[in-house]
Amino acid sequence: MTTPLPLFLRPTITCTLPETAMVMAAGLGKRMRPLTATRPKPLIEVAGRSLLDRALDGVAAAGIEHVVVNAHYFADQIEAAVKSRQHPARIDVSDERALLLETGGGIANALPLIRGDSFFTINADNMWINGPVDTLRLIAARWNPDEMDALLLLVPLARAHGYDGRGDFHMDGLGQLTPHGGLKVAPFVYSGLQIIARHLFDGEPAEPFTMWRAWNKALAKGRMFGLSHPGLWFHVGTPASIGETEVLLAEA
Numbered sequence: 001m002t003t004p005l006p007l008f009l010r011p012t013i014t015c016t017l018p019e020t021a022m023v024m025a026a027g028l029g030k031r032m033r034p035l036t037a038t039r040p041k042p043l044i045e046v047a048g049r050s051l052l053d054r055a056l057d058g059v060a061a062a063g064i065e066h067v068v069v070n071a072h073y074f075a076d077q078i079e080a081a082v083k084s085r086q087h088p089a090r091i092d093v094s095d096e097r098a099l100l101l102e103t104g105g106g107i108a109n110a111l112p113l114i115r116g117d118s119f120f121t122i123n124a125d126n127m128w129i130n131g132p133v134d135t136l137r138l139i140a141a142r143w144n145p146d147e148m149d150a151l152l153l154l155v156p157l158a159r160a161h162g163y164d165g166r167g168d169f170h171m172d173g174l175g176q177l178t179p180h181g182g183l184k185v186a187p188f189v190y191s192g193l194q195i196i197a198r199h200l201f202d203g204e205p206a207e208p209f210t211m212w213r214a215w216n217k218a219l220a221k222g223r224m225f226g227l228s229h230p231g232l233w234f235h236v237g238t239p240a241s242i243g244e245t246e247v248l249l250a251e252a
Helices: 051-062 075-084 102-113 135-142 212-220 239-251
Strands: 020-024 066-071 090-095 118-123 126-128 150-156 169-171 177-179 188-197 224-228 233-235
Touching (some): 020 102, 066 075, 075 090, 102 212, 135 150, 135 188, 169 188, 177 212
Parallel strands (some): 066 090
Antiparallel strands (some): 126 233
């Protein structure tokens, strides 16, 4: 694999960052059993560091000042892990103990905690490694609220380590997205990282629903876009995928 540039040689991007990043950490992690019998999936370690810490490390490195983490399964452990971090930003926990709200409902429930007209969402079970520049800053530099309601970081299917599906999206030359549909294979996989407009969740109740309810609003208006990730990406979804990811990380 290509050797990454030393930090002092890497280019930087000047951009306006969203104020808040929401890390989605409330899932049950059923495919990760038996490891999730006594702990939530975001606290499973890969190469000595938990998935949640890795996501929060990426947020901190980008310079984002506020984080929201949602919690349902073993919520006390998520709260304790957040409190133990030496994080330069404020971290709020969105409590879903009473009912697991899925991705869209989790955001609707957390909306009073989220700052700004747009914000990052990050799935805690997906790991990204920066390419030549910081990944979150790369997305923020591409974000244009005048033409976008959602901007998804995508991974080419051939480089989607740990992913066993048929792809999620097609992307045209301008970055506009269409979903998989009935075709056999789609060339891009959703990385679990995006910037999304707050207004897509206006009026939505704090009830279980997926991200697609918001995405479908953006798709209907031609305001859903993607950006191909230039670095490494891993979906850590099963116990076997942990070792596979650690091997690839060591090689990188």
